[in-house]
Each structure stands twice: as structure tokens, then as C-alpha cells.
Amino acid sequence: MTSESANLKSAICNLKSAVGAVVLAHNYQTPDIYGVADFIGDSLELARQASTAGARLIVFCGVRFMAETAKLVNPEAKVILAAPDAGCRMADTITAEALRLRKQELGDVTTVAYVNTPADVKAESDICCTSANAVKVVGSLPRDQRILFVPDRHLAAYVARETGRLLHESRLSTLDSRLPTAGIVPWDGFCYVHASFKPEDVARARKEHPGAFVVVHPECPLEVIDAADAVASTSGMVRLAKEHRAIVLGTEAGMCDRIRRDLPDTECWPLRRTALCRNMKLTRLENVLSALKGSVPEILVPEPIVARARLALDRMMAVVP
Numbered sequence: 036m037t038s039e040s041a042n043l044k045s046a047i048c049n050l051k052s053a054v055g056a057v058v059l060a061h062n063y064q065t066p067d068i069y070g071v072a073d074f075i076g077d078s079l080e081l082a083r084q085a086s087t088a089g090a091r092l093i094v095f096c097g098v099r100f101m102a103e104t105a106k107l108v109n110p111e112a113k114v115i116l117a118a119p120d121a122g123c124r125m126a127d128t129i130t131a132e133a134l135r136l137r138k139q140e141l142g143d144v145t146t147v148a149y150v151n152t153p154a155d156v157k158a159e160s161d162i163c164c165t166s167a168n169a170v171k172v173v174g175s176l177p178r179d180q181r182i183l184f185v186p187d188r189h190l191a192a193y194v195a196r197e198t199g200r201l202l203h204e205s206r207l208s209t210l211d212s213r214l215p216t217a218g219i220v221p222w223d224g225f226c227y228v229h230a231s232f233k234p235e236d237v238a239r240a241r242k243e244h245p246g247a248f249v250v251v252h253p254e255c256p257l258e259v260i261d262a263a264d265a266v267a268s269t270s271g272m273v274r275l276a277k278e279h280r281a282i283v284l285g286t287e288a289g290m291c292d293r294i295r296r297d298l299p300d301t302e303c304w305p306l307r308r309t310a311l312c313r314n315m316k317l318t319r320l321e322n323v324l325s326a327l328k329g330s331v332p333e334i335l336v337p338e339p340i341v342a343r344a345r346l347a348l349d350r351m352m353a354v355v356p
């Protein structure tokens with residue numbers, strides 16, 4: 036660590052206790068940010084932490100939908116996204132207006148929103164899910180119900196297979212008289228980081244690291260999932276890394292920093308070194324300090340949206356407490 040980073044870190048820690056703030060960081064953040072975080076986790080764990088955080092101020096190191104979720108589950112707290120421009124390219128593939136139109140087209144449908152969505156899209160949805168609980172959430176819904184799963188088409192395909200439901204085409208038309216009642220209709224979104232993985236990446240990793248356990252994120256295409264040894268959320272990967280001496284992670288490459296930090300004896304390689312989420316890498320220590328000083332605007336979600344989006348999140352938490 037440079038002396039500049041050390042100075043920033045100590046300024047952040049002092050200010051954090053002075054203003055009674057808590058810093059939450061996603062697993063894809065950098066080692067610098069891990070160093071000032073009170074909690075590091077996946078989307079589900081961060082939502083849980085935010086909901087129980089007693090602090091008046093939550094500084095979030097991650098991307099916008101995560102900070103919005105923190106605000107939804109803890110509306111009393113002031114929530115600041117340290118890097119205010121950090122969006123999620125997958126969450127940007129859907130808007131509340133587009134979802135309303137699609138729901139009208141599909142008629143009687145239960146909408147399941149992956150947590151990687153804007154707050155107003157959650158408000159238009161019946162229930163939320165994260166990568167850690169998507170199979171359980173969809174599995175909890177009646178089998179004869181038509182489900183619109185937004186916005187990740189790859190997660191939708193994985194969930195459909197794991198829950199034994201039919202996967203429809205994303206453009207399934209209501210003009211089609213054979214429109215089935217049951218099954219999952221996916222939105223046509225994806226994560227550019229995970230969707231870029233190929234089964235050949237897994238084959239190459241197995242050759243380069245013989246014997247290493249290969250785990251991939253459920254945002255990967257099904258053929259990549261099939262080539263791997265396991266599927267897990269980012270924190271699920273940390274748990275698996277505890278059980279394996281050597282591991283390859285099919286997710287954002289920075290995830291290996293998280294493993295190396297907690298499990299220095301585990302050998303860890305990214306499935307591809309260049310698989311980086313640009314938005315997740317926008318947060319710097321300077322951003323955290325500015326957020327603590329109040330120089331970054333807080334996350335605000337209009338009240339009617341808070342109430343409806345919160346309902347979808349609460350239903351998820353009821354299925355998987």
C-alpha cells in the first residue's frame with residue numbers, strides 16, 4: 036500500500052466513526068476498498084446487511100442497483116453510492132415503462148425481477164431474487180403460473196432448467212394462439228462480462244490448472260455452466276474456495292482478490308483475466324472519503340416506488356430469510 040493510500044485509509048476510518056457510517060462493499064471491489072469496508076459480500080448479503088445496519092449513513096461501494104436496494108430495505112438511512120456513475124449494464128437493459136408494456140402483452144404473468152434492476156422495475160415486479168436464491172424463489176411459485184423473468188436471459192435459462200420449467204423465447208408473442216400458461220419467458224438482457232465466457236474458456240482453464248475446481252456464476256450461458264463443476268453467487272464462490280485447494284472462478288476477474296484476501300493458501304485463478312466490470316472498478320478511496328464528507332449526492336427513491344419495490348424484496352426475503 037502506498038503512503039497516499041494509507042493516509043486516505045486512516046482518514047476514512049476516522050471519519051467513519053466520527054459520523055457513524057457503515058461502508059458496504061461488493062465482492063468485485065478492489066483490495067483498497069476491501070480495506071475500508073465494514074462488510075464485503077454478494078448482493079443478497081449486502082441487502083441483508085443494509086436492512087439491519089443501525090448506522091445513519093451507509094456508504095455503498097458497488098453499483099447503483101445495489102445502493103438503491105440498500106435504500107429500499109433501510110429507507111431511514113442516508114445511502115450514498117461512493118462512485119455515483121457506477122451503473123450496471125445488465126440493469127440498463129430494462130425500464131419500468133418497457134416492463135409495463137411487456138406485462139400487458141403477456142397477460143396473466145408473475146414477474147420475477149433479478150436484483151440487478153432499477154428500483155422502479157422492482158416496483159413493477161411481484162418478487163425479486165438474487166443469484167444466490169433465484170432457483171428457490173422461482174421454485175416457490177405455482178408451477179402452472181406463467182413467469183416473466185427479468186432482465187437476465189442466462190439466469191432465466193438456468194433457473195428454468197433447475198426448477199424443471201419450460202423456457203420460452205424472449206419474444207414469445209401474445210398473438211400466438213398457442214401462448215402457454217406455464218413456463219418462463221425471459222427478458223432479453225445479459226451481463227456483458229459473464230455472457231462472454233465460452234465452454235472453451237473452461238476447457239483451457241482445466242488444461243492450465245489441472246485438478247482445480249471450476250465454479251461459474253449463474254449469469255453465464257448454460258453451456259459454460261455445463262462445462263463447470265459448480266454454479267454459485269460470488270459469496271457462494273468464497274464458501275467453495277474454503278473447500279478446495281485450487282479454484283478457477285468464472286466471474287468478474289477481481290473476485291480472485293477477494294479469495295486471496297480471505298484465503299491466502301487457496302490457489303485462485305479467474306476464468307479469464309480480462310473479464311472485468313468497468314462500473315465495479317470505478318470506486319476509489321477518494322470516492323469513499325468524499326461520500327463520508329457528504330460531497331456525493333445521496334440515493335433517493337420516490338416514496339410510491341419504495342413501497343412497491345420493497346414489497347417485491349420482502350417477498351424474496353420471506354422465501355429465503
Ligand code: 13P
Pocket residue numbers: 062076077078079151165166167226252254267268269270
Ligand atoms: P452476486 O449477487 O452473486 O454478487 O452477483 C452480482 C453481480 O452483479 C454479478 O455480476
Ligand code: SF4
Pocket residue numbers: 098122123124125126151226227228229287312313314315
Ligand atoms: Fe452488472 Fe455484469 Fe457488472 Fe455485475 S458484472 S454489475 S451484472 S455489468
